[in-house]
Structures are given as structure tokens and as C-alpha cells.
Amino acid sequence: MSSYPPLNVAVHTPRLSLLGATDELLERLVPVVREGVVTEAPWPFDDPMSLYEDNPQREWRWLRGVWAGRAKVSETFWRLYFVVVADGSPVGMQDLIGNEFAAFGKVDSFSWLAPAARGRGLGKEMRQAVLHLAFEGLGARLAASDAFADNHASNHVSESLGYRPNGVDWATHRGSPAELRRWLLTREDWTTRRRRDITLSGVAECLPVLGIG
Numbered sequence: 001m002s003s004y005p006p007l008n009v010a011v012h013t014p015r016l017s018l019l020g021a022t023d024e025l026l027e028r029l030v031p032v033v034r035e036g037v038v039t040e041a042p043w044p045f046d047d048p049m050s051l052y053e054d055n056p057q058r059e060w061r062w063l064r065g066v067w068a069g070r071a072k073v074s075e076t077f078w079r080l081y082f083v084v085v086a087d088g089s090p091v092g093m094q095d096l097i098g099n100e101f102a103a104f105g106k107v108d109s110f111s112w113l114a115p116a117a118r119g120r121g122l123g124k125e126m127r128q129a130v131l132h133l134a135f136e137g138l139g140a141r142l143a144a145s146d147a148f149a150d151n152h153a154s155n156h157v158s159e160s161l162g163y164r165p166n167g168v169d170w171a172t173h174r175g176s177p178a179e180l181r182r183w184l185l186t187r188e189d190w191t192t193r194r195r196r197d198i199t200l201s202g203v204a205e206c207l208p209v210l211g212i213g
């Protein structure tokens, strides 16, 4: 157990766990990140993203990004970093982001799975896990997501979990502009699909850190 509550938050589903990204778990994820460099289209990430680079510095940059994000926690902005563990092995990351959460009750999420772990339903399962944390654990009212239009897996995860289309946006990937599809899931729509086999731990202790009263 850590003395810092966000690192003790965990979400368990029958297939995987989201565990607060401690340094020990990040270390175990480094080889997965090393193998996960994206070298061809479709490019899933907006710029800058260290997973496009194939050099040793990208692992340091990835670690620094997580450390900086973990440290930058306030009542107006926070990002919870989770390592996704399936069958005892770290296979990816699932983050939950709150921007002015107290005012809007809205969260965003970011997902990344090792290429070898994709296409087996884990992406959908980890999104359901983090949505359970957001709506059940933190009392969220809305969950947003976006993905480049050619990121079929991410867009399909959103659509199949009840998010509704919420317009488009633009971002660059690898320096070129590309269209993003935006999605929004309301608490009401989540409630009709919510699962009963997902459990949370360590959430109550974390609420004051995130400014949730």
C-alpha cells in the first residue's frame, strides 16, 4: 500500500485489473512500451506522443510524462494513471482525466494496449472498468472520448458502450492535421448498460485528493 491514495485505487473485472501506476508497475510495463512503438498508419495518437519514436529516449520521455502527470494533481485538473494487468501481466495503460470535474462532473479517458493484446475484447473491458470507476466511484455525470476517424477500434469501443456522437475536432498526428470523432456518454446511458461484476477498491480514500466532496 502506498501512502498516496491515487496509487491504491484499483478496479477489478473478471478479465483484468486497473491498478494505480506505481513505479514498480511502470517498470514492469517498460518492455511492453518498448515493443509498442507505432511505425505505420493508422496513427492513433495526437502529437507529441513518444510511442511514435523508436529510440531509447522515448521510454524516458514516457516515464517523465507519467511522473509529471501524477504530480500535477489539483481540484481543477487531475489524471489517474492505471496499469492494465491481465493474467498477471501488465498489458497497457488506462487513464482517467478530470478537467474542472467539480463543476461539470465530466471525465475523459485514454487507453493504450500492447499490440499483442489487442483485438480480444480487452480494450472494451478496460474502458468499462474505468467508466465504472468514473460513474460509480467518483459520481461522474458525463464521460467523453475522442479518436482519429481512422481509429476503428477506439471509435468502436465508444460506440458499443453507448457513447453518442458529439461532433468532430481536429488534431495533428505526425505533424499532419486529421479529423477526430468525439463521443459523449451520459450517466443515464451508462446506467442502462452498467455491469454488476466490476469491483472498486481504494476509492473513498482518494476522493479528497481529487477535490471530490
Ligand SMILES: CC(C)(COP(=O)(O)OP(=O)(O)OC[C@H]1O[C@@H](n2cnc3c(N)ncnc32)[C@H](O)[C@@H]1OP(=O)(O)O)[C@@H](O)C(=O)NCCC(=O)NCCS
Residues within 6 Å of the ligand: 044, 045, 110, 111, 112, 113, 114, 117, 118, 119, 120, 121, 122, 123, 124, 125, 146, 147, 148, 151, 152, 153, 154, 156, 157, 160
Ligand atoms: C483502442 C484499443 C485500446 C482498443 O482495444 P482492443 O482490445 O483492440 O479492442 P477490443 O478487442 O476490445 O474491440 C472492441 C470493439 O472494436 C472492434 N474492433 C477492434 N479492432 C477493430 C478494428 N481494427 N477495426 C474495426 N473494429 C475493431 C471489435 O470487434 C470490438 O467490437 P465488438 O464489441 O462489437 O465485438 C487498442 O486497439 C489500442 O491500444 N490501440 C492503439 C492505441 C489507441 O488507439 N488508443 C486510443 C487513442 S484515442
